[in-house]
Amino acid sequence: MARALDITVVLSPVLRSVFDGRSTVSLSLPATAQVGDVVESLLNLYPRAKAFLAGDLKNPGGRFLHVATASGGQGLAAGQKVYLLTSSCRPGDNRAGLEG
Numbered sequence: 001m002a003r004a005l006d007i008t009v010v011l012s013p014v015l016r017s018v019f020d021g022r023s024t025v026s027l028s029l030p031a032t033a034q035v036g037d038v039v040e041s042l043l044n045l046y047p048r049a050k051a052f053l054a055g056d057l058k059n060p061g062g063r064f065l066h067v068a069t070a071s072g073g074q075g076l077a078a079g080q081k082v083y084l085l086t087s088s089c090r091p092g093d094n095r096a097g098l099e100g
Contacts, residue, residue: 004028005078007038012085018048034075035067038082052086 009025019025019042027041043049052065068083069076076082 003031003078005031005033005076005080007033007076008079008081009038009042010081010083012083014086015049015052015084018052019046029076035069035082038076039065039067042084 005028007027007029009027011019011023011025013023016023025042025045027038029037029041049065064087066085066087068085069080
């Protein structure tokens with residue numbers, strides 16, 4: 001039987017209200033999990049986070065969810081931290097006066 005991966009998701013301050021005020025979320029995922037599995041698990045546990053997905057038609061001017069890992073790839077390792085961040089403008093939108 002494959003061991004589970006214990007992953008810690010570190011949340012940016014802007015996102016904490018969507019995740020019940022937490023600064024981190026601990027997940028136990030299958031050993032074969034990738035970054036997409038982390039995102040899917042978070043969206044299942046915290047459905048309000050869906051409003052931060054790029055391309056959300058209900059909130060076209062909203063923020064965008066960014067996922068970063070220390071490995072820079074899709075693979076995960078036990079004990080790894082995954083960082084969840086957001087920006088206040090669309091990627092590639094460099095208009096003056098916007099936070100990015």
